[in-house]
Amino acid sequence: MHKIGVGHASVTELEKRYVLDALENERLSQGKYVAKFEKEFASLHGQHYGVMCNSGTTALHLALETLKEADGWDSGTEVLVPAITFIATSNACLHAGLKVKFVDVDKDTYNMDPKEIEKHITKNTKCIIPVHTFGMPCDMEKIMEIAGRHGLRVIEDCAEAHFAKVDGKTVGSFGDISAFSTYVAHTITTGVGGIVCTDNREYMEILRSLVAHGRACTCERCVASDGASVCPKRMQTELDRRFTFVRLGYSYRVGEIEGALGLAQLERKDEIMEKRHQNAEYLIKKLEKYRHVLRLPYHPDNVEHTYMMFPVVLEKDSKVDRKEFIGYLEQHNIETRPMLPLLNQPVYKELFGDIEKDYPVAEYIDQYGFYIGCHHGMGKTELDYIVNRIGDFIGNLP
Ligand SMILES: Cc1ncc(COP(=O)(O)O)c(C=O)c1O
Known part of the structure; x- marks a missing residue:
C-alpha cells in the first residue's frame, strides 16, 4: 500500500485555471482574487468581513491585537485556551504579550469543557x-453564555473546522472574531495561509490596518490598489493615506496566487467535505467493533462535524501500548x-512548569491519543486497508 x-491537497484544473489567470493578470499582490475569497469565505461563515493573512497563527495574532487595541x-490580561490544541493557539497569545490560562477539555469531544471554564x-x-478541534465544533451555546455573564470576548479558533455547524449555525459566527488556517492539510487550502473574519466594522478596520504595516487607509480601493483606481480619500491629507502608518502593524499579507487557489477550493468545498464526511463515517462504522480498545470521534446530533482528521484515543483498560500501535x-x-499534546511540550514545560497533571483529561489524551487521516484523497481501498490493519493488530493482542 502507498503511504496514507x-x-x-487536491489540485484540479479549476485551481490551475484560476492561478494561471492570476499570473496572467500580472498582479501578484492583493487584487480581485483575494477580495473575492475574503468575501465568500467570510459570508460562508456568517460574517461580513474577511481579511486574508499568511497563516492561521497570524490570523489569531491579528484577532488578539485587534481586541487588545479596541x-x-x-499586559496582565488573561486569555483562556483549551489544554488540547495546536500550539499556535496559545503561542499567538504569548506573542501578543498576554497571559495564557489553560482549560481542560471534554473527554468525548476533546474540546474546551464549558464546565471547567469558570474556575479559571x-x-x-x-x-x-x-x-x-479536528472539525468538531465546541459547545458554543454554553461558552457564549459564560462569556456573556462575565463580559468576556470570544475568538473562535476555526483552523480545523471550516464550515462545521452547531444547530445549523456555522463556526466562526458565534464569537467576536474568528481565525482560520488554510495550510495544506486543512479542508480549504491555499498552500499556506489564513483568514480572520468578523461582523464588526471597527475590528475589520483594525485588522486590515494591522495586516499591512499599520496603514491608515483600509478601504477596498487602497488595499487592492493597482494604480488604475485611486481612493478619493487617499490624497486628502498631507501624507498619502495609503502610506501613512497609524499603529504598529505587521506584514502578514498574502497575494493573488493564494487568493486564486482559495477561491477554486471554495467552489469545490461541497465535494471535499462530502468525501471527508463519508470517509470518517465509514471508518467509525467499521471500527465500531473495536470500541473496547478505541475511542472513536463523537458528535452530538445538533452538530455537523467536518473531520479534518480522525482522532483515536486508546482505552486504558485495553492495555494497548500506544507506541507499539x-x-x-x-x-x-x-x-x-x-493528538495535539500541548502541556507536555518542552517549551511549555519551561514556560509554565509541570502543569499537565492539573488537566487530567488532556493528560490522558496526551498519553493515549493520536490521529490518522480521513481526507478526500482516500477511497474505499485505503479505508478498508486501515480497518484491516487495525483489526490485525487488535486481533493479535494477547
Ligand atoms: C487549532 C489550530 N490553530 C491554529 C493553527 C495554526 O495555523 P497555521 O499553521 O496556518 O499557522 C493550526 C494549524 O494547524 C491549528 O490546528
Missing part, C-alpha cells in the same frame, strides 16, 4: 478562545500524528 497521509487590554476566570480574564500503523504506511 494524515492530510491531502478594548485597551494591558479571574478579574484579569478578558477573552476565551474555544478551538473547534502507532509503530505498527506507520510500519504499514498509515501515517499518524500525536
Whole structure:
C-alpha cells in the first residue's frame, strides 16, 4: 500500500485555471482574487468581513491585537485556551504579550469543557478562545453564555473546522472574531495561509490596518490598489493615506496566487467535505467493533462535524501500548500524528512548569491519543486497508 497521509491537497484544473489567470493578470499582490475569497469565505461563515493573512497563527495574532487595541487590554490580561490544541493557539497569545490560562477539555469531544471554564476566570480574564478541534465544533451555546455573564470576548479558533455547524449555525459566527488556517492539510487550502473574519466594522478596520504595516487607509480601493483606481480619500491629507502608518502593524499579507487557489477550493468545498464526511463515517462504522480498545470521534446530533482528521484515543483498560500501535500503523504506511499534546511540550514545560497533571483529561489524551487521516484523497481501498490493519493488530493482542 502507498503511504496514507494524515492530510491531502487536491489540485484540479479549476485551481490551475484560476492561478494561471492570476499570473496572467500580472498582479501578484492583493487584487480581485483575494477580495473575492475574503468575501465568500467570510459570508460562508456568517460574517461580513474577511481579511486574508499568511497563516492561521497570524490570523489569531491579528484577532488578539485587534481586541487588545479596541478594548485597551494591558499586559496582565488573561486569555483562556483549551489544554488540547495546536500550539499556535496559545503561542499567538504569548506573542501578543498576554497571559495564557489553560482549560481542560471534554473527554468525548476533546474540546474546551464549558464546565471547567469558570474556575479559571479571574478579574484579569478578558477573552476565551474555544478551538473547534479536528472539525468538531465546541459547545458554543454554553461558552457564549459564560462569556456573556462575565463580559468576556470570544475568538473562535476555526483552523480545523471550516464550515462545521452547531444547530445549523456555522463556526466562526458565534464569537467576536474568528481565525482560520488554510495550510495544506486543512479542508480549504491555499498552500499556506489564513483568514480572520468578523461582523464588526471597527475590528475589520483594525485588522486590515494591522495586516499591512499599520496603514491608515483600509478601504477596498487602497488595499487592492493597482494604480488604475485611486481612493478619493487617499490624497486628502498631507501624507498619502495609503502610506501613512497609524499603529504598529505587521506584514502578514498574502497575494493573488493564494487568493486564486482559495477561491477554486471554495467552489469545490461541497465535494471535499462530502468525501471527508463519508470517509470518517465509514471508518467509525467499521471500527465500531473495536470500541473496547478505541475511542472513536463523537458528535452530538445538533452538530455537523467536518473531520479534518480522525482522532483515536486508546482505552486504558485495553492495555494497548500506544507506541507499539502507532509503530505498527506507520510500519504499514498509515501515517499518524500525536493528538495535539500541548502541556507536555518542552517549551511549555519551561514556560509554565509541570502543569499537565492539573488537566487530567488532556493528560490522558496526551498519553493515549493520536490521529490518522480521513481526507478526500482516500477511497474505499485505503479505508478498508486501515480497518484491516487495525483489526490485525487488535486481533493479535494477547
Ligand atoms: C487549532 C489550530 N490553530 C491554529 C493553527 C495554526 O495555523 P497555521 O499553521 O496556518 O499557522 C493550526 C494549524 O494547524 C491549528 O490546528
